[in-house]
Amino acid sequence: MKMNIPEVSQPRVVIVGGGFGGLQLAKSLKNKDFQVVLVDKHNYHTFQPLLYQVATAGLEPDSIAFPIRKVFKHYNQFYFRMAKVERVDTERKRLETPIGYLNYDYLVIATGSETNYFGKQDIANESLPMKSIPEALNLRSLVLQNFEKALTATEVGERDSLMNFVVIGGGPTGVELAGALAELKKEVLPRDYPDLDLRRMQIHLIEAGPKLLGAMSEVSSSKSLEFLKDLGVNVYTSTMVTGIQNNVVATDKGGAFYSHSIIWTAGVEGAPIEGLKPEAIIRGKRVKVNEFNQVEGYDNIFAIGDVAAMLTTELPKGHPMLAQVALQQGKLLGENLLNLRRGKALKPFKYKDLGTMATVGRHKAVAELPWWKTQGIIAWYLWMLVHLMALVGFRNRVVVFINWMWSYFNYDKGVRLIIRPFVRKKTVDEQPIDHLQTSTSIKSA
Amino acid sequence: MKMNIPEVSQPRVVIVGGGFGGLQLAKSLKNKDFQVVLVDKHNYHTFQPLLYQVATAGLEPDSIAFPIRKVFKHYNQFYFRMAKVERVDTERKRLETPIGYLNYDYLVIATGSETNYFGKQDIANESLPMKSIPEALNLRSLVLQNFEKALTATEVGERDSLMNFVVIGGGPTGVELAGALAELKKEVLPRDYPDLDLRRMQIHLIEAGPKLLGAMSEVSSSKSLEFLKDLGVNVYTSTMVTGIQNNVVATDKGGAFYSHSIIWTAGVEGAPIEGLKPEAIIRGKRVKVNEFNQVEGYDNIFAIGDVAAMLTTELPKGHPMLAQVALQQGKLLGENLLNLRRGKALKPFKYKDLGTMATVGRHKAVAELPWWKTQGIIAWYLWMLVHLMALVGFRNRVVVFINWMWSYFNYDKGVRLIIRPFVRKKTVDEQPIDHLQTSTSIKSA
Numbered sequence: 001m002k003m004n005i006p007e008v009s010q011p012r013v014v015i016v017g018g019g020f021g022g023l024q025l026a027k028s029l030k031n032k033d034f035q036v037v038l039v040d041k042h043n044y045h046t047f048q049p050l051l052y053q054v055a056t057a058g059l060e061p062d063s064i065a066f067p068i069r070k071v072f073k074h075y076n077q078f079y080f081r082m083a084k085v086e087r088v089d090t091e092r093k094r095l096e097t098p099i100g101y102l103n104y105d106y107l108v109i110a111t112g113s114e115t116n117y118f119g120k121q122d123i124a125n126e127s128l129p130m131k132s133i134p135e136a137l138n139l140r141s142l143v144l145q146n147f148e149k150a151l152t153a154t155e156v157g158e159r160d161s162l163m164n165f166v167v168i169g170g171g172p173t174g175v176e177l178a179g180a181l182a183e184l185k186k187e188v189l190p191r192d193y194p195d196l197d198l199r200r201m202q203i204h205l206i207e208a209g210p211k212l213l214g215a216m217s218e219v220s221s222s223k224s225l226e227f228l229k230d231l232g233v234n235v236y237t238s239t240m241v242t243g244i245q246n247n248v249v250a251t252d253k254g255g256a257f258y259s260h261s262i263i264w265t266a267g268v269e270g271a272p273i274e275g276l277k278p279e280a281i282i283r284g285k286r287v288k289v290n291e292f293n294q295v296e297g298y299d300n301i302f303a304i305g306d307v308a309a310m311l312t313t314e315l316p317k318g319h320p321m322l323a324q325v326a327l328q329q330g331k332l333l334g335e336n337l338l339n340l341r342r343g344k345a346l347k348p349f350k351y352k353d354l355g356t357m358a359t360v361g362r363h364k365a366v367a368e369l370p371w372w373k374t375q376g377i378i379a380w381y382l383w384m385l386v387h388l389m390a391l392v393g394f395r396n397r398v399v400v401f402i403n404w405m406w407s408y409f410n411y412d413k414g415v416r417l418i419i420r421p422f423v424r425k426k427t428v429d430e431q432p433i434d435h436l437q438t439s440t441s442i443k444s445a
Numbered sequence: 446m447k448m449n450i451p452e453v454s455q456p457r458v459v460i461v462g463g464g465f466g467g468l469q470l471a472k473s474l475k476n477k478d479f480q481v482v483l484v485d486k487h488n489y490h491t492f493q494p495l496l497y498q499v500a501t502a503g504l505e506p507d508s509i510a511f512p513i514r515k516v517f518k519h520y521n522q523f524y525f526r527m528a529k530v531e532r533v534d535t536e537r538k539r540l541e542t543p544i545g546y547l548n549y550d551y552l553v554i555a556t557g558s559e560t561n562y563f564g565k566q567d568i569a570n571e572s573l574p575m576k577s578i579p580e581a582l583n584l585r586s587l588v589l590q591n592f593e594k595a596l597t598a599t600e601v602g603e604r605d606s607l608m609n610f611v612v613i614g615g616g617p618t619g620v621e622l623a624g625a626l627a628e629l630k631k632e633v634l635p636r637d638y639p640d641l642d643l644r645r646m647q648i649h650l651i652e653a654g655p656k657l658l659g660a661m662s663e664v665s666s667s668k669s670l671e672f673l674k675d676l677g678v679n680v681y682t683s684t685m686v687t688g689i690q691n692n693v694v695a696t697d698k699g700g701a702f703y704s705h706s707i708i709w710t711a712g713v714e715g716a717p718i719e720g721l722k723p724e725a726i727i728r729g730k731r732v733k734v735n736e737f738n739q740v741e742g743y744d745n746i747f748a749i750g751d752v753a754a755m756l757t758t759e760l761p762k763g764h765p766m767l768a769q770v771a772l773q774q775g776k777l778l779g780e781n782l783l784n785l786r787r788g789k790a791l792k793p794f795k796y797k798d799l800g801t802m803a804t805v806g807r808h809k810a811v812a813e814l815p816w817w818k819t820q821g822i823i824a825w826y827l828w829m830l831v832h833l834m835a836l837v838g839f840r841n842r843v844v845v846f847i848n849w850m851w852s853y854f855n856y857d858k859g860v861r862l863i864i865r866p867f868v869r870k871k872t873v874d875e876q877p878i879d880h881l882q883t884s885t886s887i888k889s890a
Contacts (some may be wrong), residue, residue: 001599004596044862060505062860066862070637070859082593082863151449151526152449192515342857394851402840402847413516414507415507416515417506417509418488418511419507419582
């Protein structure tokens with residue numbers, strides 16, 4: 001069955017994925033003599049940088065999501081279809097989906113990245129990922145459910161385990177999440193659970209590499225470590241998680257972390273579409289592209305953003321998986337598709353690093369701008385401003401701003417709601433833990 | 446196992462249900478020489494009057510929910526436990542829950558009401574209720590999913606059915622929901638789905654009684670009918686739904702309504718606790734109480750709000766199921782529990798009718814105050830003001846206000862998000878419909 005999209009004389013650009021890259025590309029093709037079809041499995045764009053605030057009850061899920069149809073309401077020859085792409089048939093130049101196939105003249109893969117457990121099934125079963133809004137909501141529910149359970153736990157080891165957190169992965173997501181959990185511990189949970197001894201609650205952050213925020217400079221790494229320690233987070237660097245069983249995290253440094261709330265932020269991989277030539281997919285499941293974001297071996301298929309790997313001598317692993325890269329690639333590809341159509345030469349992509357930031361907590365952030373590195377209160381205000389401006393939609397900006405002001409002045413996180421309880425789908429039999437202990441035998445950094 | 450609550454010298458009041466009544470009662474017992482334990486299956490209070498706006502993408506779910514623990518953060522001897530009550534053992538004066546049993550000195554049943562399908566399994570299977578936030582979110586997802594599906598439907602009858610709505614029940618919920626759907630049709634959906642012929646979308650409102658808003662006056666009923674007609678809603682009064690099968694609604698007046706989005710708001714019943722004497726439960730599963738809200742046959746068990754039926758000569762069926770009744774009963778019961786403890790006489794409940802309102806759409810509402818009936822724009826502003834002030838929590842009020850202003854000036858509903866797709870649990874085999882038709886053989890009112 002053919003997907004129900006009018007056939008027109010203009011060439012059809014099919015974009016898969018409504019993240020930062022896909023959205024930006026569609027915008028840059030506005031009324032530009034192309035027919036544009038955007039396909040996404042969700043009907044909304046997710047502002048991923050703030051997912052951790054949804055997970056920690058600071059923001060409503062609806063304030064970091066934006067309906068895709070709303071972005072494009074005044075576009076000519078623009079079509080959105082909600083569908084999960086099954087595969088691409090590059091011979092017949094068509095995309096296959098459950099709602100029919102779709103022919104393309106140009107295909108753009110902007111499918112982003114997904115959680116990577118490196119094949120470890122026990123980690124996948126026993127930890128929670130945080131790459132989508134439903135996942136962030138699962139995490140919010142789990143955190144609150146575990147605290148409700150802790151109240152009724154009769155055994156001290158179990159109670160501690162219900163209050164403890166293990167965040168695996170010391171990149172921006174892990175650092176920001178651990179910081180937000182520490183603020184919950186400090187400001188919110190003691191008021192909500194006066195009958196629990198919150199001093200026993202432990203937040204562990206485990207990073208395999210030698211430092212936090214591996215992609216940032218030494219000063220940002222060490223400052224973020226200092227901020228996390230100030231907030232009482234136990235940080236373990238150069239420590240590899242080797243397995244999780246029955247709510248116990250084991251590492252290569254020995255020791256065991258007991259926690260019912262284990263969050264995995266330590267791995268991502270590309271989320272390419274099935275059907276591309278095997279040589280186009282490289283390590284980490286990313287799609288190999290040239291300097292014009294053209295996929296290896298195809299002249300009418302492009303990839304942008306997290307899923308695209310543009311390998312150069314300076315960047316042998318491709319660009320970092322950042323919103324900025326996706327946005328800039330989306331914008332340039334829009335121009336290049338026009339160039340292609342007009343018979344002009346394509347412009348090569350050159351990443352303009354506008355800087356990176358991470359926030360740990362109130363007045364505690366690190367920022368690296370092209371001309372300036374700063375940490376602390378100024379970085380924190382800057383972080384808020386940048387994220388507020390980057391959010392899609394005025395309504396979302398206002399609601400997020402209100403929530404941030406509320407939290408700032410009240411030392412509060414307002415949406416501590418278990419709307420849909422999280423129920424773990426167990427694949428391994430759950431067995432009682434024999435010797436619950438709350439301290440670990442390895443020292444935190 | 447005993448629930449983990451300290452035993453103290455003060456008598457223990459156990460309140461089941463954190464709705465309007467239960468919350469108000471707990472507030473009126475603040476630091477009053479009682480130990481208060483509030484039990485609810487959710488960790489939040491739901492502001493039910495605005496559920497229909499969540500279902501129609503006008504408000505975020507989190508803005509009409511309020512964390513119960515947050516309400517009571519500075520209370521002495523107050524405990525909240527999240528648990529679904531299994532039964533009460535009135536002999537041993539204890540409540541049984543999955544997290545242990547709980548002894549009480551005074552028990553207050555404030556469990557509210559739930560959807561009643563009058564035993565019709567086909568209606569339960571094929572329609573959606575709207576009594577809780579997850580249910581309202583299911584509805585929001587379903588509405589949007591059906592529109593996405595309509596885009597790809599190849600058969601015109603199926604496409605129409607995917608765009609049609611049948612709201613069963615012409616009480617306030619049904620009227621408000623039908624009105625909000627009509628505004629979606631008028632203002633939002635044509636922009637989101639330019640490729641669909643929205644003129645074919647039908648909204649049917651079916652009411653078994655002779656008029657809409659049966660509990661209100663003639664003028665409010667007829668005016669709300671007029672408002673709905675202005676918005677293009679097809680209203681059928683004195684029409685009883687006899688069954689639903691394969692997305693077709695049948696009524697006693699003949700005719701068939703084809704719709705993939707069928708919403709049931711036509712019946713509620715009390716949600717009492719198991720274990721009470723059978724004679725305490727009357728028609729509609731409500732709990733029979735005397736003028737002090739004392740449950741028939743018990744002197745230490747009370748019921749307030751929707752679940753309580755205080756039968757009098759003027760009110761042979763008890764009070765209407767309204768937030769105001771629950772609030773006033775909760776407040777008085779707080780005083781009476783103190784009176785009981787001090788050996789004073791109990792005060793009988795007297796309902797003070799502060800008025801009722803219902804809104805149909807922009808500038809279209811009906812209001813009946815004790816001293817004034819009004820319809821139209823003033824009633825609409827009044828409705829907004831009253832609901833804004835009644836919301837629990839300043840943050841919620843601000844967020845709701847922002848959303849309303851946004852919708853008002855932009856003719857928009859901002860949160861058209863399918864965060865969790867709705868998947869129907871089918872119990873009847875789904876079969877293709879032979880003769881899809883879009884018109885019905887009976888005339889709307």
